[in-house]
Amino acid sequence: MxxxxxxxxxxxxxxxxxxxxxxxxxxxxxxxxxxxxxxxxxxxxxxxxxxxxxxxxxxxxxxxxxxxxxxxxxxxxxxxxxxxxxxxxxxxxxxxxxxxxxxxxxxxxxxxxxxxxxxxxxxxxxxxxxxxxxxxxxxxxxxxxxxGCYPTAATLGLLPILNGNIADQESIIIDAKSGVSGAGRGLSLTAHYAEINENLKAYKLGAHQHIPEIEQVLSDESGSQIAVTFTTHLVPMTRGIMCSTYLKLTETISTKEVVELYNEFYKNKPFVRIRPEGTVPATKEVLGSNYCDIGLHVDQRTNRLTIISVIDNLVxxxxxxxxxxxxxxxxxxxxxxxxxxxxxx
Amino acid sequence: MxxxxxxxxxxxxxxxxxxxxxxxxxxxxxxxxxxxxxxxxxxxxxxxxxxxxxxxxxxxxxxxxxxxxxxxxxxxxxxxxxxxxxxxxxxxxxxxxxxxxxxxxxxxxxxxxxxxxxxxxxxxxxxxxxxxxxxxxxxxxxxxxxxGCYPTAATLGLLPILNGNIADQESIIIDAKSGVSGAGRGLSLTAHYAEINENLKAYKLGAHQHIPEIEQVLSDESGSQIAVTFTTHLVPMTRGIMCSTYLKLTETISTKEVVELYNEFYKNKPFVRIRPEGTVPATKEVLGSNYCDIGLHVDQRTNRLTIISVIDNLVxxxxxxxxxxxxxxxxxxxxxxxxxxxxxx
Amino acid sequence: MxxxxxxxxxxxxxxxxxxxxxxxxxxxxxxxxxxxxxxxxxxxxxxxxxxxxxxxxxxxxxxxxxxxxxxxxxxxxxxxxxxxxxxxxxxxxxxxxxxxxxxxxxxxxxxxxxxxxxxxxxxxxxxxxxxxxxxxxxxxxxxxxxxGCYPTAATLGLLPILNGNIADQESIIIDAKSGVSGAGRGLSLTAHYAEINENLKAYKLGAHQHIPEIEQVLSDESGSQIAVTFTTHLVPMTRGIMCSTYLKLTETISTKEVVELYNEFYKNKPFVRIRPEGTVPATKEVLGSNYCDIGLHVDQRTNRLTIISVIDNLVxxxxxxxxxxxxxxxxxxxxxxxxxxxxxx
Amino acid sequence: MxxxxxxxxxxxxxxxxxxxxxxxxxxxxxxxxxxxxxxxxxxxxxxxxxxxxxxxxxxxxxxxxxxxxxxxxxxxxxxxxxxxxxxxxxxxxxxxxxxxxxxxxxxxxxxxxxxxxxxxxxxxxxxxxxxxxxxxxxxxxxxxxxxGCYPTAATLGLLPILNGNIADQESIIIDAKSGVSGAGRGLSLTAHYAEINENLKAYKLGAHQHIPEIEQVLSDESGSQIAVTFTTHLVPMTRGIMCSTYLKLTETISTKEVVELYNEFYKNKPFVRIRPEGTVPATKEVLGSNYCDIGLHVDQRTNRLTIISVIDNLVxxxxxxxxxxxxxxxxxxxxxxxxxxxxxx
Structure with a gap:
């Protein structure tokens, strides 16, 4: 075909x-x-x-x-x-x-x-x-x-816990980092080698066009209107996106249980891999592939969940x-x- | 001498x-x-x-x-x-x-x-x-x-707003990113070139030894016991730290007013530079120097403040x-x- | 199997x-x-x-x-x-x-x-x-x-011109550059991120173990004992080898004719690609693949041939x-x- | 002033x-x-x-x-x-x-x-x-x-041996490598991050405008018309130039003696540093400084001298x-x- x-x-x-x-x-x-x-x-x-x-x-x-x-x-x-x-x-x-x-x-x-x-x-x-x-x-x-690239990594990371009904929906913060290929082949100073190599830049604070896309998916799936804080950063590498996502849990739950919840949610999904407790994925671990890898950590001190989700932005x-x-x-x-x-x- | x-x-x-x-x-x-x-x-x-x-x-x-x-x-x-x-x-x-x-x-x-x-x-x-x-x-x-390197960037970014008494002290999340020189000259797989180049890695979730140091400073200065969520990431560059810090504001305040508050707080401090509204610093803008540059953004939709603070980790x-x-x-x-x-x- | x-x-x-x-x-x-x-x-x-x-x-x-x-x-x-x-x-x-x-x-x-x-x-x-x-x-x-990785790139670049009998066999200089993955996963200071990132290093001058391997192939194929000058450099990237090879021509020949000679030599070889006159390959153009790409340039002023051959060192x-x-x-x-x-x- | x-x-x-x-x-x-x-x-x-x-x-x-x-x-x-x-x-x-x-x-x-x-x-x-x-x-x-940046590194590396009258003046080959900042701040695809990161590129073979500049200096100082082969490469780093220069020696001389000859030539020149026998400089060793560092190696097998000279192209x-x-x-x-x-x- x-x-x-x-x-x-x-x-x-x-x-x-x-x-x-x-x-x-x-x-x-x-x-x-x-x-x-x-x-x-x-x-x-x-x-x-x-x-x-x-x-x-x-x-x-x-x-x-x-x-x-x-x-x-x-x-x-x-x-x-x-x-x-x-x-x-x-x-x-x-x-x-x-x-x-x-x-x-x-x-x-x-x-x-x-x-x-x-x-x-x-x-x-x-x-x-x-x-x-x-x-x-x-x-x-x-x-x-x-x-979009960011919404894929962000929503795949968030949907299982939202589905589990133990997330404080007003508490979601997504700190997103991307390689420079996401900006495409069009020339610009922010993709100029000498400007971005050995540099880390936050950009479009509160203004990235992926915000409403993420919120649309999360709202659809949770049934309530969700607004997130979403910040994007440019990292000196060509490919890869990581979303470090933070939210408050409404119940006490261990990292182990959250890992199980995620494994269950994605059980027949060949391209989502959940890391075992104690480890989180790095962007290179999905380079050139269609995987979305997810790692999870519950901070008992603050009852917050940290979700690390990575993809290759071009795959x-x-x-x-x-x-x-x-x-x-x-x-x-x-x-x-x-x-x-x-x-x- | x-x-x-x-x-x-x-x-x-x-x-x-x-x-x-x-x-x-x-x-x-x-x-x-x-x-x-x-x-x-x-x-x-x-x-x-x-x-x-x-x-x-x-x-x-x-x-x-x-x-x-x-x-x-x-x-x-x-x-x-x-x-x-x-x-x-x-x-x-x-x-x-x-x-x-x-x-x-x-x-x-x-x-x-x-x-x-x-x-x-x-x-x-x-x-x-x-x-x-x-x-x-x-x-x-x-x-x-x-x-420590992270505590310097994190606390210089947070202290003015804490001092202003308009931060929800339970809401502080610090997403920190560092160049690899922070790990020193000792050999390890996480500083091995082929492992970290073109890679972005989160590490030591909830376990970084800089957490109690940050909390000690914030608690001292705010007068109340503060616990933060703090996540560190390794970025493929040699030098530079960025803390992207998020907190809920307890009052409505504009980015412009927050910028003024920060400028006032650091007015005789030659090594802290506050960026004007609408811009945030990148790590390369302090490379090799003793500056700590800070950018600020209030998201009106969620009433959250995002603080971007950068330093050269070795300076x-x-x-x-x-x-x-x-x-x-x-x-x-x-x-x-x-x-x-x-x-x- | x-x-x-x-x-x-x-x-x-x-x-x-x-x-x-x-x-x-x-x-x-x-x-x-x-x-x-x-x-x-x-x-x-x-x-x-x-x-x-x-x-x-x-x-x-x-x-x-x-x-x-x-x-x-x-x-x-x-x-x-x-x-x-x-x-x-x-x-x-x-x-x-x-x-x-x-x-x-x-x-x-x-x-x-x-x-x-x-x-x-x-x-x-x-x-x-x-x-x-x-x-x-x-x-x-x-x-x-x-x-070896270097000998593959070097000999595939040299053999057609040697076979053409128009190279001065005493004049061969191979300036070789490699990404850092060639050094393997073993820890060493020369593969330590902060030492090699943003750095370019020549190493093992006149002492690289690939010298006798290259000379053995060249001598076998030319029928006479060939000694080369071969210098290796470490480039701040993970994968890729480029050999920039220089030799004196014993006849006057145009770049176009050399390109034809190479195309003829490798005509049924799917993994060797000869670039047309006026262009030379970059290492990224073979990244992750089994290709060896070769570009050629005759400098009329000095009657020297420059051969640029690239491979992915791990493929x-x-x-x-x-x-x-x-x-x-x-x-x-x-x-x-x-x-x-x-x-x- | x-x-x-x-x-x-x-x-x-x-x-x-x-x-x-x-x-x-x-x-x-x-x-x-x-x-x-x-x-x-x-x-x-x-x-x-x-x-x-x-x-x-x-x-x-x-x-x-x-x-x-x-x-x-x-x-x-x-x-x-x-x-x-x-x-x-x-x-x-x-x-x-x-x-x-x-x-x-x-x-x-x-x-x-x-x-x-x-x-x-x-x-x-x-x-x-x-x-x-x-x-x-x-x-x-x-x-x-x-x-120019390349001519500085190339001629400082070559002049002592030419002055010593033991170089075959027709044999000079300069394999030059530069960081990307040399191309300036003007936007172009060859300085576009995703194109040059993790990539090594040869460019302008036989056509670089620094060729006549190098030849003018070498000819002035040697008293005879010198033509060189000069090839430039773009290396994925921001700053730094290395010239790996090759020439045939007309006499037998040891690396040690060449090092002495260079030390003598530059004895009151604070910005030229000659490395001792057995070591050659890397570009990072001059980063941000006005030094030109030079390393030398005589290959006894071919009676060729290899000169490694490095500078920060912007300094x-x-x-x-x-x-x-x-x-x-x-x-x-x-x-x-x-x-x-x-x-x-």
Missing amino acids: KAAIIGGTGYGAIELIRLINQHPYLEVGSVVSNSQAGNNFSDSYPHLSEIMEHPLEKFDVDNIAANNEVVFLATPSGVSSNLVPQLMETGIKCIDLSGDFRLRSTEQYETWYKRTPADNKYINQAVYGLSEIYPEHIKNATLIANP KGAAGQAIQNANIIFGWDERSGLNQLPMYP | KAAIIGGTGYGAIELIRLINQHPYLEVGSVVSNSQAGNNFSDSYPHLSEIMEHPLEKFDVDNIAANNEVVFLATPSGVSSNLVPQLMETGIKCIDLSGDFRLRSTEQYETWYKRTPADNKYINQAVYGLSEIYPEHIKNATLIANP KGAAGQAIQNANIIFGWDERSGLNQLPMYP | KAAIIGGTGYGAIELIRLINQHPYLEVGSVVSNSQAGNNFSDSYPHLSEIMEHPLEKFDVDNIAANNEVVFLATPSGVSSNLVPQLMETGIKCIDLSGDFRLRSTEQYETWYKRTPADNKYINQAVYGLSEIYPEHIKNATLIANP KGAAGQAIQNANIIFGWDERSGLNQLPMYP | KAAIIGGTGYGAIELIRLINQHPYLEVGSVVSNSQAGNNFSDSYPHLSEIMEHPLEKFDVDNIAANNEVVFLATPSGVSSNLVPQLMETGIKCIDLSGDFRLRSTEQYETWYKRTPADNKYINQAVYGLSEIYPEHIKNATLIANP KGAAGQAIQNANIIFGWDERSGLNQLPMYP
Whole structure:
């Protein structure tokens, strides 16, 4: 089955290509990049020399629909809201890696993204693609809003304890740290090597567009309106996200019991691994893989739970989860094309 | 005036030498390293070739006292508790960079450090050397317990708001991140390049020996017993500490007002810089300097304050503050030897 | 088919496991580590949690032979010279990633490795496993001396021009640069994060044990005794080797013609990619993959050829080439288990 | 004495400010940046908060001349060729950190820089500011062409052996490696964090504009026309240059004798340090300082000399050497403002 990739020269697209290359049922069909149409792919990315030699295409909805059965949109915010309606008319399955269809409230989108939102008609059809939580909806979706990188790590870390009804819902603080590839390939001073190497930076305090996305999931799942404090930091590394999440517990419970609760919650979920009591995961332990690893610690002194959840931002936080969602849609084993072990060291 | 340095081949000692080299009144006298006595200094540290060629000495209390007027102990935990008593008998001023004299409670020391504590007689004489907060005590001290790196960044960030009486004292969460030099020059897998490069690791959850030190300062200054949640992370960079601190406010206050409160609190303190509203500091902005930079953000949605405080762990978090304390003791300008600008980039 | 891995807790073994996990015909049988026998694998390497949970075994030749058909020895120098004879008696195929069987001259081994060499009987049976050059010998081998990381990059870069008979054989200079993982997981100051991060170090000038290995291959293939100048550098990154090789040309030839010569030489070799004129490869362009990429430049002013060859030291420079050799031995497609694309960025 | 800095928001200017801040006789007067005139300096560089608060100025030759006695031009190629003539008419001393006045041949400039060269009238007045080699000319100069970063490391490493008349002048190969700050603050894909982190890249093979500069110095000092092979590499670190230089010796000489020859050559030069036989310098050993450290190794097998020379590209390779030249011009101790020790680790 052929997959089209739109936004072909960004890091999301590159990672889709890497994973699709090892997929038993999918192969890359069209690769679209309006800005570099006509160029050979390996001119931009010499690591794909002799592997991906076809030229980048201009966006042409008929062409895409004729030659592919699924399309991954790995475009910046504000692009897929225009492309998805055209694509959906052709009946092709759309998996959107951008934020354009994640928020149900168009007002929220405008507030946080400072852009024109997508048409409500399409937003209503979009299924939020947090694979471990919404597999039943994903199965029947024609449009997937693939989750953001931070929201994936944050919500997978939080949902079991919220589900357990022992979290003080007003006490949630998420201290999130990301490698620099999350900022994409677009040039900016905050991704300029000499500025970010040997440096640690907090950014967008109280203003990150992933805040309403996290709150939407947590509120949906808990049944009550949840507001979180969420701070993002840029770490001098290329890949990896860690969320260190803090919340007050409403009951006394041991770390061991919390670990059990998490193991139970994720028991048939191959990509979530819960660390045993006394250990927490590091980002390198999931590098290049689709895992989300979670470690837990109850501080008896303050009755607070600390949750350490890690993902590779380009895999489980973007391209990997997109493939996982395609697998669910097409009824394949969820792990198809995603059996790469973490690369260590 | 000559200064002795004990623990001569660790990173703390090396940083003391760098700073003392530019000090107008201090110079390096004895450098003691029992493990490498007799060796030339620049054999271990070729960057000091033609600068520090004298041989490392064995610890000899009489020699040290005869040739120096102040001694900096940059030794691992559990060493200075034995050396300081001998040194103090000679009347020499002691500035201890280790944790041995920081905690007033010997029980706490045993619990968190898992070592035999120092003699209470000397603990009682020790002055906690947080230079901006305790200058009057430091002035008359003969033994300084130089603060830990994390506690320096954490408490300088927290004390103004605690002093303002608008913090919920039970709500304090400190998410701390450090470069790897904080672990010293001793070999270990967590400081092994291939393990920590391109990696982000949380460690010692609820078990870091700096927890009681932070709580002691906060409790002293607030007048009530404070327990914090404190989590430490290892970041793939050599130097720098950032504390991202979160607390609930008990009143409604704007970021602008909090910035004013901090500016007022630190108004005559040359090494603390408060960033204007809307910006927060990055660790590189203090690299190699004795500054502690602080940024502030009130989240109106949750009425929580986020405090970002950064230091260079080897300067303000160790050797720099030690020199600053020496300057206060000897009545020199607090900035003597500490006028290096941050090295950027 | 089951493969045993000896030296189970080093980086070579870890990389073998990553690759074998995606191999269509091989799977991991025994994993041997005398130092950690009995421990669970994922205790040392949590990235393999839920993937490799079997306990590490003690070395037991009968067990290994009974349960595996091939054994990979990823042990430090001086170990496999003792183990290989025992293993070979059982008839099991041995692929040795260490240097113990690479040099035909035991005197050279003693000179450069400063260790007791292996028994000549076994050295004589060993086939040097440079897969692109010696496939016919590898096919029938029972003992493979898998090439060193530097020699792989250096010789693959040099052999086409030597074969073309237009190189001044006395003029070869190889300036080699490696990431730090090449030094293994053993602790040492030169792999200590704070010492090597933000640092670039030349080491072992004129004394690296890979010098005689490179010279042996070059001399074998050119038919004359070749001595090279070879300098190694440690670069602050985890993976990757680049050899920048310089030699005087004995004829006038354009870069374009040299590129053609290289393309011709490697025409059916899937893992060697020659860059077109005007571009040279970077190490990240082969990261995590078994490729050796080569770029070429003739300086008309000095009639010198510069060859830039890059590999991932743990893949083509170790585990990947070992798997490639196993594939050749067992008659499988050379690329089996090695179809991972470079991970970029 | 006041110094103007032109090109005020680049890394060269920032480093000049750091060094001048500790200079006993110099202080920063005007800071010129046409692109950011009117802005506060610390808006671009928060690390200078409370230190450099004056606004950036537009270029105004009269203003500069009225308020300063020396001007440092830290501008990109092609800018100072226009500004210097105006400045020189006012009689102010000019120290140009760009390449505009380094090459005596305007043809060479056009060939390698692909720009319009400066007026010969000013080129003829320019003194090449390699401080250790041309102090007598520098002393009387009104216009200094401050050497490039690579040429400084390369020529300081080569001149003693050329002077010793035992080098084969046709055999010189310089394999140069640089940290990324050398590329400046201008955004580009080769300085984009995710592209260069964990990566090693060779660039501009046979085309680097520092080639004619190096050859000009070597030819001047040797008396014969010298052509070198010079290859540059980008290393994933912020600061530091290493030149690994190779040449054939025309006589048999030991490493020890070469070390002596170098020590003799640089005997009264405080910023050049020759490492003893058996050791070579690493870039971190000069970080943040004005040192050029050199290590030497004669390979008896090939009778080749390997020279390892390291500098901090922003200090000895730019701002530091500029200050050193100002010190020589004004008759101050060469080390004024340059007594910072290397920052280690």
